[in-house]
Amino acid sequence: MPVETIRWSPQDGLEIIDQTLLPVVFKHVRLESLGDIWEAIKMLRIRGAPAIGVCAAYGVLVGIREKGPASVAETVRAVHECADYLATSRPTAVNLFWALGRMRRVADQHKDDAEPAALLSALEGEAEAICAEDKRLCRAIGEHGAALIHDGDGVLTHCNAGGLATSDYGTALAVMFRAHELGRRFRVYADETRPLLQGARLTTWELMQAAIDVTLICDNTAAQVMREGKVQLVVVGADRIAANGDTANKVGTYGVAVLAKAHGIPFYVAAPYSTFDR
Template sequence: MTVGPPASEADPGPTIETVGWVGSAQDGFVRLIDQTLLPGTFVRIDCRDVEQVWEAIKMLRVRGAPAIGIAAAFGALLGARARGTESVDSVRAALLEASARLRTSRPTAVNLFWALDRMDRAVEAEAPRASDPHALLDRLLAEARAIQDEDRAMCRSIGRFGADLLGPGQGVLTHCNAGGLATADYGTALAVIFSAAEQGKSVHVFADETRPLLQGARLTAWELQRRGIPVTLICDNMAAQVMKEGRVQAVVVGADRIAANGDTANKIGTYSVALAARAHDIPFYVAAPSSTFDLSLTDGSAIPIEQRDPREITHGFGLATAPEGIQVYNPAFDVTPASLITALITERGVIRPVGREAIREAIGP
């Protein structure tokens, strides 16, 4: 893994590409922003094999459900070259092997599996009629790029639909990071805010810091500040208080997996925010593309919840903040019941009320 130039040389401004492909299908590589170093240092890293992409996903160098899916698709392409390009069969076998490895990186974000399923289907469909392994690699790169381009378009559409739900001058609370850093370039939850700002609605964002890894403080606040959108950072345990004070009129969050009935997995702490919003009669919106829905799951009880390293809690950013040997419970996500969600904002429109029938009609069988 190689490190690119520092922020002073590489920072592109408010619009950023979180993850992308550099070069041709035959000799290219994955380039992504190392989000573990933000906001202090802006660095891009180059991943040239499957294990480097796996590590980047596992260690949250790239994170956010759509961005994970894009990185995995490009990572599968890297793997397709791992056995050489002497034959179509070697490319096919190597891609399927790489896909299987990447599936073990993180369990909750369904976009990871959705994107890898697309890469698997592409190689299975193309390989039987392909005679040139290099042409097969080109086809796989086209599929990975299509996943990225489609996500970019979906995020813009989510923003347009969601902005209609916000009024001028409203306070909007968000949890974790669902902006450009979590997607192809525009975000899901933050796309709603970006679009509202572009419409001149002058919204003010309250960003939960999002413990234990502070994605709200490190990433969301950074993104909003760069775009010139007013943002106030708060501790997670302040959310109910700012609602009580009348500072917040809407909550917008992202999602990592949405079950068939609308139960939604998102960063740990989201469920608490939804409960506080219901107590204060504040609408709670979830913004996510259709690729985040997992209609194979009846409800949220079947969503796998990732358990993370205890040291994320006991040694935040390297500093011991708890007694040595203390027992730790560190789920990365929680599930918000559909009954607490006012509406789901997708690229296909707003789903309201949130329930099985409305989701099936909007997303598919």
């Protein structure tokens, strides 16, 4: 079943699954400093637009603990400094800026507090709300999207948009997880997704954990399985969606979209509203 990518507790701090080790090693690692979190996002230990946003929100809390501000003013300044730093880690994921913007607003709303305690509590509450919201939205995507998959369908996906790319359930893969839970029988064709092989290393692993029938294919095999009538729909995630619906995702997604159009196959993008660039 879907995995819990991010763990937070006030006592133990922030832990993530190190996705650079999958599928050979499944390991949670603790991120103990702001630098650890920046490096984890930059080096794709944590990846996927929603997951990056959630991780960054918790990262602000880790950074504040590290800085140890003594006053409300110092805490507000620390929030903005941490957010500025984390924003440089992965500029392509709009969820990163969305989550950091929410943390900044909470800090600014409490700048006139008498003591830092209320501000710190509000910041932790906001980070936890961002995480909970992501989980709820991913479940909703699964509920709405599952109706697209029917018994006997072939579903093609590119890159990884499962639980590993979010805080829990995924976006594109949420559609497949929910359809499977409802008893639908279908096959997923997962592009390997060069050069970092997120499809081969992560998507196939997640689907196998959920006992969903998955076939790993080379990126340049997508056209062939479409031509042979093995694919009835394509579902992918997104790194960023413009206000007009234009979508940016992992390299190769555009080619899959062109192939789907050429073969008359529906192409769906599954993403939460936090991925829209407003």
